[in-house]
Amino acid sequence: MIIGNNLARAFGLVGALSIIRFRTAVKDTIDIVYLFFGLAIGMAAGVGYFKIAIAGTVFVSLVLIFFSKIHINMFRGEQFLLQMQYSSDDLTAVKKIMDDYCSSFELINIKSLSGGVEKEFSYYVNLKRNKEYLEFVRELRSISATQYINLFRDEEHI
Numbered sequence: 001m002i003i004g005n006n007l008a009r010a011f012g013l014v015g016a017l018s019i020i021r022f023r024t025a026v027k028d029t030i031d032i033v034y035l036f037f038g039l040a041i042g043m044a045a046g047v048g049y050f051k052i053a054i055a056g057t058v059f060v061s062l063v064l065i066f067f068s069k070i071h072i073n074m075f076r077g078e079q080f081l082l083q084m085q086y087s088s089d090d091l092t093a094v095k096k097i098m099d100d101y102c103s104s105f106e107l108i109n110i111k112s113l114s115g116g117v118e119k120e121f122s123y124y125v126n127l128k129r130n131k132e133y134l135e136f137v138r139e140l141r142s143i144s145a146t147q148y149i150n151l152f153r154d155e156e157h158i
Contacts, residue, residue: 082123085147093143101136103128118147
């Protein structure tokens with residue numbers, strides 16, 4: 001409805017979408033939803049279809065609020081890369097802490113160090129919404145076999 005039969009608007013939309021999609025480093029699909037939603041509402045308001053812009057804003061906002069309340073997977077907690085050096089083969093204490101603080105975790109790499117005595121474990125972890133990453137790191141550091149812990153988020157070291 002916004003584009004109608006206007007060729008200039010159609011090419012403008014294609015150009016804007018390609019710039020947003022290929023120039024923006026988007027890590028999560030929900031971020032793309034917000035970008036495209038903002039672009040569509042902005043175009044509707046810019047063309048003068050204020051009723052469509054308002055109705056679209058209300059409708060899409062209600063849908064996003066609904067999905068966030070039912071905890072659908074696209075609204076997950078914070079995602080991190082956890083690297084830790086551990087000097088024991090028994091990971092029960094680590095898994096217990098991860099179960100408490102993480103909604104999900106996945107082992108992605110095990111590296112053997114110092115002749116196999118120490119190992120470096122790498123995990124993808126999704127923290128639960130109400131859990132803090134500093135408490136999570138403190139709990140992991142409290143395990144006596146833990147040598148060091150690195151927690152990364154979006155290429156930034158924490």
